[in-house]
Amino acid sequence: MMRIAVLGGHGKTGRAVAAALADRGAEAVPLGRDAWPDLPGALAGCGAAYLIAPNLHPDEPAYVGEALAAMSAAGVARVVYHSVASPYVPEMPHHLGKAASEDLVRRSGLAWTILQPGAYVQNLDLAGPSVSVPYDVDAPFGLLDLADLGAAAATVLLEGGHEGATYELASRQVTTRQLAAEAGLTAERVADPGTHPWLTAMFGYYDRHGLPVGTLPLRALLGRP
Numbered sequence: 001m002m003r004i005a006v007l008g009g010h011g012k013t014g015r016a017v018a019a020a021l022a023d024r025g026a027e028a029v030p031l032g033r034d035a036w037p038d039l040p041g042a043l044a045g046c047g048a049a050y051l052i053a054p055n056l057h058p059d060e061p062a063y064v065g066e067a068l069a070a071m072s073a074a075g076v077a078r079v080v081y082h083s084v085a086s087p088y089v090p091e092m093p094h095h096l097g098k099a100a101s102e103d104l105v106r107r108s109g110l111a112w113t114i115l116q117p118g119a120y121v122q123n124l125d126l127a128g129p130s131v132s133v134p135y136d137v138d139a140p141f142g143l144l145d146l147a148d149l150g151a152a153a154a155t156v157l158l159e160g161g162h163e164g165a166t167y168e169l170a171s172r173q174v175t176t177r178q179l180a181a182e183a184g185l186t187a188e189r190v191a192d193p194g195t196h197p198w199l200t201a202m203f204g205y206y207d208r209h210g211l212p213v214g215t216l217p218l219r220a221l222l223g224r225p
C-alpha cells in the first residue's frame with residue numbers, strides 16, 4: 001500500500017485529502033505541528049506528500065521551503081502543493097505567499113504538481129436563515145467542494161501524468177446570492193469582523209472582483225461534473 005504524507009493533515013483540508021486517499025486504498029499519514037521537530041523522520045517511508053500550509057501562516061515560503069528540504073532528505077519523490085486560485089494578487093498578502101511558495105516547489109528538484117483551489121463552499125454557512133458574507137453578494141466565485149478537492153488530490157497523487165502540472169480547481173461558478181437562493185435562503189452583506197488584516201484585504205478584493213475560477217480542470221480530473 002502506498003504511504004502518502006499529508007502535511008496539515010488534521011485540518012479540514014487535510015482530512016478531506018486523507019479520506020479520499022483512504023477511499024482509493026492508499027495510506028494517508030497526517031502530519032501536524034508535532035512532526036516538525038523531526039520532519040524527515042516523520043516522512044520516512046512515504047512515496048509522496050501532499051503539502052498544506054496552515055491558514056494565514058505568517059511566512060508560508062519558509063514553511064514550504066523547510067518541508068521541501070525535509071522531503072528531499074527523506075527520499076520522498078513526489079510533492080503536491082496546495083496553493084490557491086489566483087496566487088499572484090499583490091493586494092492579498094497570503095496569496096502572494098503562495099505564489100512565492102509555488103516557485104520554490106517548481107525549483108525543488110522533486111516531481112511536483114500544484115493545485116490552485118478556489119474558496120471552499122464549506123466556508124459558507126448554509127444553515128440559514130440567510131447567508132452572510134462581508135463582501136458583495138453578487139461577486140463571481142469559483143467555489144470548491146472539499147470532497148471534490150480530496151478526490152482530485154487523490155487522482156494526482158496516485159495516477160501518473162500530472163508531474164509538472166498546475167491545475168486551478170473549482171466545482172462551480174456561482175455568486176453568494178445564487179447559492180443562497182438555491183438553498184431557499186437570502187444573502188446578506190455584513191461588516192468585516194476585522195479578525196486579521198490579511199482577511200480584511202481578501203474581503204476587499206472579493207468585494208471588488210470576487211474570485212472567479214475555471215471548472216474544466218477539476219471536471220477533467222474527476223471525469224464528471
Ligand SMILES: NC(=O)c1ccc[n+]([C@@H]2O[C@H](COP(=O)([O-])OP(=O)(O)OC[C@H]3O[C@@H](n4cnc5c(N)ncnc54)[C@H](OP(=O)(O)O)[C@@H]3O)[C@@H](O)[C@H]2O)c1
Binds near residue numbers: 119
Ligand atoms: N478556506 C479556503 O477556502 C481555502 C481555499 C484555498 C486554499 N486554502 C488554503 O488551505 C490551507 C489549509 O487550510 P485549513 O483550514 O485546512 O488549515 P488549518 O486547519 O488552519 O491547518 C491545517 C493544519 O496545520 C497544522 N499547523 C498549524 N500550525 C502549524 C505550524 N506552525 N507548523 C506546522 N503545522 C501547523 C495543524 O495541525 P495540528 O493541529 O495537527 O498541529 C492544522 O491542523 C491554507 O493554506 C489555506 O490558505 C483555503
